[in-house]
Amino acid sequence: MSVRAFRVLLLLAFAAAANAQIAPAERRSGYEDMGQATRAMQDDDAVNPATLWVLEGESLWRKKTGAAAVACADCHQDLRGAAARHPAYDAATGTLVNLEQRINQCRTVRQQAPALAYESRALLALTAYVGRQSRGLPIQVEASERTKPFLDAGRATFLRRQGQLNLACTQCHDERAGRRLAGVTIPQGHPTAYPIYRLEWQGVGSLHRRLRNCMIGIRAEPYALGSQGYVELEMYLMWRARGMPLESPGVRP
Amino acid sequence: MARVVVTVPSQARRGEILQIRTLAGHDMETGFRHTQAGERIPRDIITRFACSYNGVEVFSAELHPAMAANPLIEFTTVATDSGTLEFRWSGDNGYSAAHSASIIVV
Numbered sequence: 001m002s003v004r005a006f007r008v009l010l011l012l013a014f015a016a017a018a019n020a021q022i023a024p025a026e027r028r029s030g031y032e033d034m035g036q037a038t039r040a041m042q043d044d045d046a047v048n049p050a051t052l053w054v055l056e057g058e059s060l061w062r063k064k065t066g067a068a069a070v071a072c073a074d075c076h077q078d079l080r081g082a083a084a085r086h087p088a089y090d091a092a093t094g095t096l097v098n099l100e101q102r103i104n105q106c107r108t109v110r111q112q113a114p115a116l117a118y119e120s121r122a123l124l125a126l127t128a129y130v131g132r133q134s135r136g137l138p139i140q141v142e143a144s145e146r147t148k149p150f151l152d153a154g155r156a157t158f159l160r161r162q163g164q165l166n167l168a169c170t171q172c173h174d175e176r177a178g179r180r181l182a183g184v185t186i187p188q189g190h191p192t193a194y195p196i197y198r199l200e201w202q203g204v205g206s207l208h209r210r211l212r213n214c215m216i217g218i219r220a221e222p223y224a225l226g227s228q229g230y231v232e233l234e235m236y237l238m239w240r241a242r243g244m245p246l247e248s249p250g251v252r253p
Numbered sequence: 254m255a256r257v258v259v260t261v262p263s264q265a266r267r268g269e270i271l272q273i274r275t276l277a278g279h280d281m282e283t284g285f286r287h288t289q290a291g292e293r294i295p296r297d298i299i300t301r302f303a304c305s306y307n308g309v310e311v312f313s314a315e316l317h318p319a320m321a322a323n324p325l326i327e328f329t330t331v332a333t334d335s336g337t338l339e340f341r342w343s344g345d346n347g348y349s350a351a352h353s354a355s356i357i358v359v
Contacts, residue, residue: 199321
């Protein structure tokens with residue numbers, strides 16, 4: 001092999017390593033890596049424990065709340081597709097908001113009620129209820145000029161090494177996805193089913209709780225739930241999973 | 254919050270085996286965990302579940318601390334007559350939940 005050909009090969013190898021993204025056709029939801037019993041649990045609303053949250057969300061949806069005494073149901077017939085579109089750019093504040101934050105925004109502005117705490121049962125219930133309406137729809141977050149800075153920031157977080165273990169998200173979820181970590185298949189990390197009922201948690205939790213989990217795992221300092229850093233990362237992950245069907249509320253081991 | 258999800262067929266043929274699935278929302282605190290301050294978190298679980306079919310108990314279960322949160326109980330019974338199925342959960346700290354479903358047997 002000539003020196004030149006070797007150099008070209010070397011360059012190609014570097015390019016592959018730097019851009020180790022998963023090809024769109026090879027993306028798989030964590031659902032496909034689960035056991036048959038867990039899949040059946042997710043697919044059937046009668047046994048999916050997240051149904052308890054969905055039902056609670058439905059009653060909150062119909063309840064007149066706040067100083068304005070309006071219910072979600074008074075303005076919205078349903079929010080089909082909303083969960084597949086978030087995080088979304090909010091023109092009023094010039095920031096990126098995720099579904100939980102959008103619900104809270106509606107609460108404080110339209111219902112004039114106090115915002116629900118992030119990861120509170122009520123907020124998870126409402127998010128699960130709204131998420132359920134988008135089940136099966138393809139994820140479609142807006143990738144445009146105005147969301148670009150957030151998307152880029154999220155991608156930078158995904159690619160940045162951090163924590164005492166000095167690991168970047170991409171090292172596990174792009175480069176080593178599908179391989180094993182302590183007997184468990186490393187998922188590609190697509191946020192297709194949030195909020196999820198995680199069997200380990202024995203309850204429903206948000207994507208931010210899951211991200212916090214990962215960051216503690218690599219011994220990095222986790223952000224606050226609902227913080228801008230997580231929303232940007234969420235934006236990148238949703239963009240990365242664009243076109244994949246939403247499974248909310250999912251079940252994960 | 255005593256929320257339950259019960260799935261029972263609304264109609265069945267006489268003698269048919271009915272598959273019944275129940276899901277009860279409960280944290281099922283085992284009583285073995287401690288807070289960071291070292292205090293024991295008291296046990297708070299569902300202790301008993303029972304189903305009666307037209308007043309006759311057809312299934313019951315005792316639940317213990319090893320049960321997962323939001324216990325799913327699935328069982329079968331034979332369709333005998335039209336009527337109602339009553340489901341009852343009871344547990345620590347006065348927890349109780351009930352649900353009833355009607356069934357038509359032809």
